[in-house]
Amino acid sequence: MALTRRNLLKQIEFFSIGYISIPLSRQKPISDLTPEQIEGPFYPLKFPIDDDNDLTWIGNKKNQALGEKIIIAGQVLTRKYQPITSAKVEIWQACSSGRYNHEYDPNNAPIDPNFQGWGQTNTGEDGSYVFKTVKPGGYPVTRSWRRPPHIHFKVTLPNQEELITQLYFSEETTLNERDKILQRIPNNQQSLVITELTRSEKLKIRIGQFNIII
Numbered sequence: 459m460a461l462t463r464r465n466l467l468k469q470i471e472f473f474s475i476g477y478i479s480i481p482l483s484r485q486k487p488i489s490d491l492t493p494e495q496i497e498g499p500f501y502p503l504k505f506p507i508d509d510d511n512d513l514t515w516i517g518n519k520k521n522q523a524l525g526e527k528i529i530i531a532g533q534v535l536t537r538k539y540q541p542i543t544s545a546k547v548e549i550w551q552a553c554s555s556g557r558y559n560h561e562y563d564p565n566n567a568p569i570d571p572n573f574q575g576w577g578q579t580n581t582g583e584d585g586s587y588v589f590k591t592v593k594p595g596g597y598p599v600t601r602s603w604r605r606p607p608h609i610h611f612k613v614t615l616p617n618q619e620e621l622i623t624q625l626y627f628s629e630e631t632t633l634n635e636r637d638k639i640l641q642r643i644p645n646n647q648q649s650l651v652i653t654e655l656t657r658s659e660k661l662k663i664r665i666g667q668f669n670i671i672i
């Protein structure tokens with residue numbers, strides 16, 4: 459179920475993700491390097507057979523993943539804003555109930571058997587990537603700490619340089635402000651790893667942009 463590679467035209471008014479267009483004005487300004495964050499304990503031990511960039515649908519299964527489907531798209535760029543081609547972008551996350559498909563996840567929320575949990579793609583010539591996934595659930599870490607919904611990212615450049623980070627959602631202010639991992643990032647850099655989901659009426663889906671500057 460791979461999404462078709464979209465053609466990202468930075469110089470003009472719109473960029474398109476397949477048949478999706480997002481006005482450039484909605485893109486976040488690129489102002490700083492993407493902060494690194496811990497990998498966390500739930501990077502897959504076993505990778506799903508279906509390893510593409512659409513996590514909402516596994517192979518030929520009949521049912522799609524539960525929860526709100528979203529698109530996360532952006533570019534991998536150097537600090538001089540040059541696109542990085544053929545970078546590997548991996549994401550992994552909890553399903554909509556907040557459970558990882560990982561044997562060490564202690565959360566007893568129900569696992570969604572139709573959610574792929576991890577996926578990978580390579581950036582195009584313009585450094586662009588796109589994933590279709592579901593909005594992850596938050597999950598408890600301790601009695602007083604609940605992790606906000608977030609998506610883990612691992613980016614591997616052709617020269618093997620790696621960046622590991624996590625992406626958050628602007629609408630989760632309360633959990634974001636209390637999250638011990640997000641709050642390790644200086645306040646003035648947190649917006650670099652927080653995306654705002656914006657609804658595309660045409661596509662009937664919310665889209666979040668995440669540019670990764672390495």
Ligand SMILES: [Fe+2]
Pocket residue numbers: 498500552608610
């Ligand atoms: Fe996590």
